[in-house]
Amino acid sequence: MSAPVSLPELERAATWLEVYGSPLYIYDLGEVERRARALTALLPEGSRLLFSLKANPLPAIAEHLCRLGCDAEVSSTGELAVALSAGFPPERVLYTGPGKSAEEVRTALAAGVTGFSAESWSDLERLDRAARSARLRARVLLRVNPSAPPVARLAMSGVSSQFGFDEAELLEGRARLEALEGIELKGLHIYQGTQLADVPALLSAMQVALQVGERLSDALGVAFQVMDLGGGFPWPFATPGVGPDLSPLREALAQLAAGRERTAAATLWFESGRWLCGAAGTLWATVMDVKRSKGKQYVILDTGIHHLGGMSGLGRVPLMGIGVARGGAEVPSGALEEVNVVGPLCTPLDCFARNLRLPPLRAGDRVFVPNVGAYGLTASLTGFLSRPPPLELAHRNGELTSVHRLRWGHEAHARPAAARSILSEEAP
Template sequence: MFETPAYVYDLDELRRSHALLRQALPSPSELFYSFKANPHPLVVSTLRDAGCRAEVCSPGELATALEAGFPVEDILYTGPGKRDRDVVDAVKAGVTWFSVDSPHGLAQVRRLAGSLVRCLLRVNDTTPAPGQGLTMTGVASQFGADLDWILAAPKLFQDIAGLHLYMGTNVSEEDSLVAQFEQSIRTARRVADRVGTDLEVLDLGGGFAAPFARAGTLPTYPTLAERVAAILDREFPGWRAGSPRIAFESGRYLTATCGTLVTRALDVKMSQDTHIYVLESGINHLGGMSGLRRLPPVVPTLLSDRPSVTPAIVAGPLCTPLDTWGRGVTAPDVRPGDLVRVPNVGAYGLSASLLAFLGHPAPVEVVVDGGRIAHTSRLTLHRTPLSAEQE
């Protein structure tokens, strides 16, 4: 057994999720794994072995990609703001593909890297597509250059090798996802014609849905590949021959269902006719900024062999009343020391949480492969003194 709390990642489930998504995508196409979902080294190396490329947006994610053995030509460096030193270090490491969000971003990369790199221009389309869990375009945004801006001033956006569009996230309905990709493809055609460039790469982003901290399974998209291929045939007839290369991105779909958080009950009591369950884990281990009401609150499914009771408050161990996973909810009637499991937290789980808040130890991370524990580790938080030069 392993120490708790623990995030357990099942690599067999990870491979299954990858196979499901590849079946849903048109061929030929490339698939980038978005490291922000889960940067665990064995998770990313398993996806590398499955054929994924790497989408990173920080020096830490880049270091993880390189350590995991991703070829530098398979790495796309994204993000709405980049420090000069991060661009320089990425170029020194051999990265040749960047996504930029403005004329300033394009000029920055060109100034620091010259002709060594290729840039994708991220586009903020005019209107959002329906059915999104989180809208990423069609609103005022740090992500991408507004479509109207590009069309009105195309000379500001020349010298690009491709386009990057990402309409929204967590789209569970196939029709909505097809509509999103169709809008992006049509927009890409307009931009390419207006700027006057032949695209090398068209990155259509993602938006593939997955359950988060709740019981459930991955949605399937049985006709997505053929429907998107037909749209590409119409707008970019050379795509099947690689002109342009078509790319997609995914984080949550690939990793969500591979992860389970296992944690124990620390205290159990009644308070004003309400069952109170205090767990080892709270917003410091799952839910992150939602615990501070920056995002909709997470109300995880708690799996246990105990019968359920209501009403209940499920809380973590932190010294703040905001550290709750649910108020007035139905919860298993556990006893101190009992284990509970939260499913589908392989994406945006541990690395998206408030680990530094109040200084509790990070959960153990356990990797299971073929039903056996293959690796255990724990993130450590410590302060490293800066050198005089860094200061």
């Protein structure tokens, strides 16, 4: 399988690979913009769209989505720092994630962020304490794990999970919630999983979320101001192609929104990382060697699971779809050869594709993996084998707008004085 790519893209990449070296991530901000506009147009009038920085925290992408009117969903102080320096005002940031520390909550509050998703009673009580001691009120969405069965392949709800309150637990929670003076309950957050299969799966997830809203609004006696319905908008990862047509969502979502009762006044929020930036990114690399072993052909690249596909550690090795180029043009397909495409790391797990049929390749040829603008570099095993991360280039219509390299390597950390004195007391 060879991925299609336009001639200008090939020529551009050939030039930038010469100038900036290989491997190289190239992101098309025009594509990010088209997707943000398209997704916004599918959502009910007045909805908010949050960009999930976990998909790609590249400053150029975050800045672009901020300018386009998205809000930000962050899950660490690192993502928070990127979001704030990209220009997201603190009041447009939602801080999510299980296992938030008191320190990170304090950091977020000090930066002016008061919007949090709370995942458990202890998370909520930690938020309450931090907000009260900062003389603030945290504006909280309760993340709920609905009782309904899951709709996602990588399900984060509807099954036993570390994410969110079990819905049943909250049905009894009114008095406990009301006692938390540092908390202003704004609404619910119901993100059910990434890569939902298609429009019916998305709609069924949104419907489940809205039904939870009706039940909990009643049980907690609160008219929610926000219903964050999550997302899970699907897009292929590291293979050519496009995701399902989402256009039927517009009408169907509008109907779902119009059918609300107790949550009718709540603003609908949606989250997306993958759909907004997956298509915009391509990883380009160079063939370092082509060799045979025991009847099999190996194409060895200068990129591997330290730059892409580290999530395969989750037990799902993504089958990469790879395109090939030579001197700014596609390699003529001619007779295809069956090859294993592997990376340079010292592990047999560093494998991009097995038994892939590609045109005959030689050292110096370029290869590219499309659809890696989300969950690419920062979702990989970047520290493994201590090879530097590739440069990341962003452009608009072929005009380069930024070049970044992810920070990497160890930096010395001064031992705190207390630990030093304990160690010296213990020394023989």
